[in-house]
Amino acid sequence: MTLSEGARAGTRKLEMLDSLLALGGLVLLRDSVEWEGRSLLKALVKKSALCGEQVHILGCEVSEEEFREGFDSDINNRLVYHDFFRDPLNWSKTGEALPGGPLGALRAMCKRTDLGPVTIALDSLSWLLLHLPCATLCQTLHAVSYQDSCPPGDGSPVGKVHVLGLLHEELHGPGPMGALSSLAQTEVTLGGTMGQASARILCRRPQQHPTDQTQWFSILPDFSLHLQEGPSKEFQPQSDPHIPLVDPMAHLTFNLHLSKKEREARDSLTLPFQFSSEKQEALLRPRPSQATSHIFYEPDAYDDLDQEDPDDDLDI
């Protein structure tokens, strides 16, 4: 990669994370079993933390240690982890369960946001959706993500709120998925081909046409994003069934189909192994030339034949 290309990739890299965080509101990260989305969520969390924002994490699926793994202490200091992993249903009765459940914690977060821009990462939205009624969750999400548009009670300015929701696609029916999609400003669907991860980003800006673009990326061990060229076109047909395939019959060295004439010629041919009455007669009839056969012998031109001692080559 040359310097200018590197610079260009750098700006594009900023573009992807920026475009995800530019709008505020709810950003849906839809992942699948094969293409996990937690790395991208962590990349976005890192980006927000580096911008100086306070980051709240509602952790329902992985332990705090696992989520914080890979971040340096600077970033970890900016993260507030609300732990719903250890005892979400209060079975262990450790007394550490947060009051009001996950939604109570969410509402508490939005009360605390009068200081500046805040990012709230939901890890994961799927867990919440399986345990809470869809309508309640959507109402809370709406209240949290759009609180900057309504004036707060005490008149102080409220910073922008980003809500990042990790959603496992396979777990939910079309109903809840549709409800959350319509609530989201930005939707990122993860996928990939040939070992290369891709993100399809659908942005809905107010009073504009939604934009839809696909980015190919990989996430480095320090959770920074590395944008890549997509795999070359010839490997892409799996991802898009509408691209016509190359005709495999185009450049063959033999015929796959016969014309009518060729077919007749083929049918009329007698193959060597086919036994017919003519063949039988021809084989049984004695051949006239059999009695007088000849042997023709032509000595090799370079043969060193000694007329006087024909057994010379035997070396007796």
Add this chain to the structure above:
Amino acid sequence: MFPELNNLLNTTPDRAEQGKLTLLCDAKTDGSFLVHHFLSFYLKANCKVCFVALIQSFSHYNIVGQKLGVNLTMARERGQLVFLEGLKSAVDVFFQAQEKPHPLQFLREASAGNLKPLFEFVRVALKPVDSGAAGWTYPVLLVDDLSVLLSLGLGAVAVLDFIHYCRATLCWELKGNVVVLVHDSGDVEDEENDILLNGLSHQSHLILRAEGLATGFCRDVHGQLRILWRRPSQSTSQRDQSLTYQYKIQDRSVSFFAKGMSPAVL
């Protein structure tokens, strides 16, 4: 324990990874050989094992275990193995007065709808003891299999919650492992089972999926095994994360070979 499978997974009883959830899944075939593998693997690794067996009797697992070189009766006697025999104790729920909740209490109280008693049973069984005499390395929970719980009337979310707590307690707190088997109903539309399977897939670190051959039953190739590592994408190149092998189950072992490379075909 099948050494060939250990080679494919790049592990041995001495240096197995800890704190992991392994999902075993079978579609159009019987994946129980994977359960037998992990049962003997962890017993040989000197782990404290809690085995929730809802499918077969103790003697069945014991007979197969003996073929694989482990003695379940002895392991149970010396306290290494805690065996919950679902087939037998399901009857106890109804006919024996219990002072404390039975692990399979949900069979009796339809309204409860959760697996908290079963989790309590697992937690107590695998709670580290201070005596130090036994000296087991780390705790392991094995479940054969979770789909049965759905058939017994539980919801997928209840089963997911149970595994969530097992994960939080075993994998995270005690640095142990959890191995569970789930059937893939495949073409049959079973919404609850799909939620369970996908939910677990998202939580697991390793997925072993045994599939019957698309072409039908075959004497020399019994099925194919897909191995999917769900590490964060950066630690390994994506290409190495998924592998597919075909296998043949023999009397005491399983042989694995690349697709189409069965010794019977070549």
